[in-house]
Amino acid sequence: MRYSVAMSGDTEAVMRDHLLREDGQEDVLIATYVLSTGIERTTAVIRSVILPRDGERHVHGNASFTSAYVLRAAHEARVAGHGLALLHSHPGGHGWQRLSRTDWETESDYERVARSATKMPMLGMTLGGENIAWSARFWFDRTEPTWAESVRSVSPVLAVTWNDELRPVPKITGAQERTVSSWGDRSQGRIARLRVLVVGAGSVGLDVAQRLAATGLITVGVMDYDAVERRNLDRMIGATRLDAALGRAKVDVAARLMKSAATADVIDVRRHEVSITDPVGVSIALDYDVIFSCVDRPWPRAVLNGIAYADLIPVIDGGIALTTFPDGHMRNGIWRTHTLTPGRPCMACIGQLVAGEVSLDKLGLLEDPEYIEGAGREAPSHQNVAALSASVSASLLAQFVSLVAHPGSRGAPAPLHYVLSTHTLMQSDTSCGPYCAYENATRTGDRRTPIAEHRNDWREEVEARKAKRHPLRLRILSSVEYLLQRYTNRLR
Amino acid sequence: MSEASQQFIADMTAAGASARADGPRILYDVVAVGGALAGQTITTGVSISEVQSWPAVPPHWIHLPASVHFTETNMDETDCAPGYVRHSRDYNYTDTSIRPARAWLSHVRGFISIAIAEAA
Numbered sequence: 001m002r003y004s005v006a007m008s009g010d011t012e013a014v015m016r017d018h019l020l021r022e023d024g025q026e027d028v029l030i031a032t033y034v035l036s037t038g039i040e041r042t043t044a045v046i047r048s049v050i051l052p053r054d055g056e057r058h059v060h061g062n063a064s065f066t067s068a069y070v071l072r073a074a075h076e077a078r079v080a081g082h083g084l085a086l087l088h089s090h091p092g093g094h095g096w097q098r099l100s101r102t103d104w105e106t107e108s109d110y111e112r113v114a115r116s117a118t119k120m121p122m123l124g125m126t127l128g129g130e131n132i133a134w135s136a137r138f139w140f141d142r143t144e145p146t147w148a149e150s151v152r153s154v155s156p157v158l159a160v161t162w163n164d165e166l167r168p169v170p171k172i173t174g175a176q177e178r179t180v181s182s183w184g185d186r187s188q189g190r191i192a193r194l195r196v197l198v199v200g201a202g203s204v205g206l207d208v209a210q211r212l213a214a215t216g217l218i219t220v221g222v223m224d225y226d227a228v229e230r231r232n233l234d235r236m237i238g239a240t241r242l243d244a245a246l247g248r249a250k251v252d253v254a255a256r257l258m259k260s261a262a263t264a265d266v267i268d269v270r271r272h273e274v275s276i277t278d279p280v281g282v283s284i285a286l287d288y289d290v291i292f293s294c295v296d297r298p299w300p301r302a303v304l305n306g307i308a309y310a311d312l313i314p315v316i317d318g319g320i321a322l323t324t325f326p327d328g329h330m331r332n333g334i335w336r337t338h339t340l341t342p343g344r345p346c347m348a349c350i351g352q353l354v355a356g357e358v359s360l361d362k363l364g365l366l367e368d369p370e371y372i373e374g375a376g377r378e379a380p381s382h383q384n385v386a387a388l389s390a391s392v393s394a395s396l397l398a399q400f401v402s403l404v405a406h407p408g409s410r411g412a413p414a415p416l417h418y419v420l421s422t423h424t425l426m427q428s429d430t431s432c433g434p435y436c437a438y439e440n441a442t443r444t445g446d447r448r449t450p451i452a453e454h455r456n457d458w459r460e461e462v463e464a465r466k467a468k469r470h471p472l473r474l475r476i477l478s479s480v481e482y483l484l485q486r487y488t489n490r491l492r
Numbered sequence: 493m494s495e496a497s498q499q500f501i502a503d504m505t506a507a508g509a510s511a512r513a514d515g516p517r518i519l520y521d522v523v524a525v526g527g528a529l530a531g532q533t534i535t536t537g538v539s540i541s542e543v544q545s546w547p548a549v550p551p552h553w554i555h556l557p558a559s560v561h562f563t564e565t566n567m568d569e570t571d572c573a574p575g576y577v578r579h580s581r582d583y584n585y586t587d588t589s590i591r592p593a594r595a596w597l598s599h600v601r602g603f604i605s606i607a608i609a610e611a612a
Contacts, residue, residue, distance in 0.1 A: 359542065
């Protein structure tokens, strides 16, 4: 299991403002956290900050907690059902901070208090003030801490401090020369280590996944339970007639293309042939640092909308809608992209997710012809053009670059939409309403609203595909293609 | 009962429609403000299975006495009390400046107000 810590940008600002004093001395602070549990990663999501009252800590060069402060905070954490986090600062510290003997003993001493009160491991955190670098460790017992791999601060600006020992900086390769010259080797080192998940491997997702691989990311996941069909070939650039003839899983096609496009010496392509609307899909998603939402149905988008706020994993979503005149000519096209983080509105509040449609999608009624006729609804349209899909993926990737490289220090933009007929790019100034169920569930972690549900339909589809036997000529072609690909990818 | 189901009951009750669990459904009373049923108190409800993601995801089907009729509707009897049917009704709630339970109540009231008189 890997461990990490996540906090919203607002929470981080409160903690930073307290811990970095004008007089340059160290300070201490206590916070609470909830867990966000993935398959391979457990994240402590900082939930609330408990500022010290007068006399509850000593500032004397090396700051220290009083027992009264720790006991009060432990009680508050227990009542709320949260875990306890003890924080301190190293004002002159640069990068991931290790523990001094004194700090080790302090945290070790309070571990029992925290665990007996909250029944959860104690979290220790240090802020290095020189370059605003956070570090963290989990105390499962008082003997030795388990170090986290990363600490992320999530707002329209995503800032991740990496533990270089657990997630080393990847080597810059010759193929990355132009990329590194665009944003520098430090940014490349930070960005390349992000674990990014692309949900939906259709026209847009396939393009996004390949470009992430080409950017030099060393771990990219792709999630889709669907297969390539002949009708997909006008949009899935890189998918072949053989993929369609074999009905290959979209994640397999994406993996092949990502390995071809990768510029890192070694890329870990994770294939997830599952649905994000199932709890297993959600657990997998919680292992990632950033998620691209390249799905077009309301239910999966609602699930991802929830994860963005509850688990502090930025979700970059987008889509395209084309309309035609009755005679079949193109009338208009609108594509939209938006990054979902605390500080930016959720999909429901910008009108990109109609809550009532989620229920219909869950019930399987959105595309049910009998239901559509009875309800007097219009059948959903699925028009798309490969030439325009690239506009969506380009806009999604621009949001990603703004989020992680922050050109101009401004981070991800407000929601954008482009109107093809008038050639107008617009930025929305919408914010979430006071009763937004998604924003109000920010930092809830495993207590998130359960929108995903266990279903068998997609599992049966995947199993049937795996059990299918194909003609001999297709299997021979597939083997030849596999070998060619394998040897090509070894070229340096 | 799940946390979300309890939340739905609490939210509806706070919005003025006292709600209670009844087998696989939650029932509450609504006064029709227009149409053939204007002024009448109607007991309506939702399937508990449909409020498992409340308030992020609202229910879809509206349970009503079988004696209430509409010109155009999809309906079935899943989870319904005896003498009841449930109607499918698109719900396009997007305004998060309104409490979700109040928005749902407005939707249900709006639906009931277009009920038509029972054929003789």
